[in-house]
Amino acid sequence: ERKAALAASTGPGQTSDGHMVPLLANVGGPGDLPAALEAGAEGVGLFRTEFLFLDDSKQAPAEDVQVEAYRKVLEAFPEGRVVVRVLDAGADKPLDFLTPSDEPNPALGVRGLRTLLEHPEVLRTQLRALARAAEGLPVYLEVMAPMVADRQDAKAFADACREAGLRAKFGAMVEIPSAALRARSILEEVEFLSLGTNDLAQYTFAADRQVGAVARLQDPWQPALLDLVALSAEAARATGKSCGVCGEAASDPVLACVLTGLGVTSLSMGAASIPYVRAQLAKVTLAQCERAAAAARATDSAAEARAAASQVLSGE
Ligand code: PEP
Numbered sequence: 380e381r382k383a384a385l386a387a388s389t390g391p392g393q394t395s396d397g398h399m400v401p402l403l404a405n406v407g408g409p410g411d412l413p414a415a416l417e418a419g420a421e422g423v424g425l426f427r428t429e430f431l432f433l434d435d436s437k438q439a440p441a442e443d444v445q446v447e448a449y450r451k452v453l454e455a456f457p458e459g460r461v462v463v464r465v466l467d468a469g470a471d472k473p474l475d476f477l478t479p480s481d482e483p484n485p486a487l488g489v490r491g492l493r494t495l496l497e498h499p500e501v502l503r504t505q506l507r508a509l510a511r512a513a514e515g516l517p518v519y520l521e522v523m524a525p526m527v528a529d530r531q532d533a534k535a536f537a538d539a540c541r542e543a544g545l546r547a548k549f550g551a552m553v554e555i556p557s558a559a560l561r562a563r564s565i566l567e568e569v570e571f572l573s574l575g576t577n578d579l580a581q582y583t584f585a586a587d588r589q590v591g592a593v594a595r596l597q598d599p600w601q602p603a604l605l606d607l608v609a610l611s612a613e614a615a616r617a618t619g620k621s622c623g624v625c626g627e628a629a630s631d632p633v634l635a636c637v638l639t640g641l642g643v644t645s646l647s648m649g650a651a652s653i654p655y656v657r658a659q660l661a662k663v664t665l666a667q668c669e670r671a672a673a674a675a676r677a678t679d680s681a682a683e684a685r686a687a688a689s690q691v692l693s694g695e
């Protein structure tokens with residue numbers, strides 16, 4: 380029965396009463412495209428570009444090499460949306476030639492956008508390659524920066540995009556609590572937000588995502604994390620902009636409904652999760668999602684939040 384329900388799950392993501400929630404794929408390179416297309420992804424919500432930088436420990440790939448790789452991904456979704464994340468080096472994704480090796484706390488050091496602002500030539504080359512890759516394609520390109528901490532970061536990234544002649548929407552990932560708390564001011568500089576809930580959980584709970592002993596605090600059902608999602612989504616809604624989720628949280632079908640209820644406008648996940656999320660969303664109304672979100676936020680633990688939301692969504 381479960382199989383039949385999944386097979387019947389095609390088309391765009393939407394609740395039973397027609398509230399649209401685009402379901403996008405997280406991809407790590409062109410090799411992930413067939414699965415994304417097969418799952419019926421409506422686009423790419425997180426293109427992790429790190430894979431391109433792993434082959435050479437001394438330097439960034441040449442602009443032409445980057446153009447070719449980006450074009451493959453952009454071509455896979457003609458008329459669709461592709462959200463590209465610029466290089467996210469450092470911490471759990473160290474790169475020899477960019478990441479300082481002497482930091483006491485790499486997760487709190489120079490990583491993500493911070494790395495790119497210290498190496499503007501790497502950012503410039505990547506943005507130019509993206510601009511060239513998108514040339515002549517009807518794709519709806521969005522480019523976002525990882526680890527944006529404040530408005531100054533968001534402005535520096537948007538300026539770099541403009542200087543590179545990029546014709547795309549520029550966005551900021553919300554992965555640091557400061558960005559969620561001040562989402563409104565970050566949205567003065569960029570056109571969309573995307574919540575990286577893996578890092579947002581890590582920094583909200585001071586719990587290293589690579590340390591199993593603190594995994595309890597990495598649970599995306601934690602009410603404090605839901606509060607930060609709500610703040611970000613509310614800021615986006617107030618300014619008429621979009622706020623997606625591209626962390627692991629989006630791949631849990633029940634949590635996907637809660638995120639929708641919090642006002643999140645798109646969900647991006649590993650392709651394998653898309654049919655499950657699509658099937659679950661199709662069973663509930665937007666009002667149910669909103670009630671489930673409120674019920675989850677009214678609790679004090681991840682387990683209670685999950686139970687409360689599940690109860691509302693199953694109509695009990
Ligand atoms: C995240 O932090 O939630 C995210 C999507 O990025 P990554 O897992 O690549 O850090």
Ligand code: MG
Binds near residue numbers: 525554577578
């Ligand atoms: Mg991250």
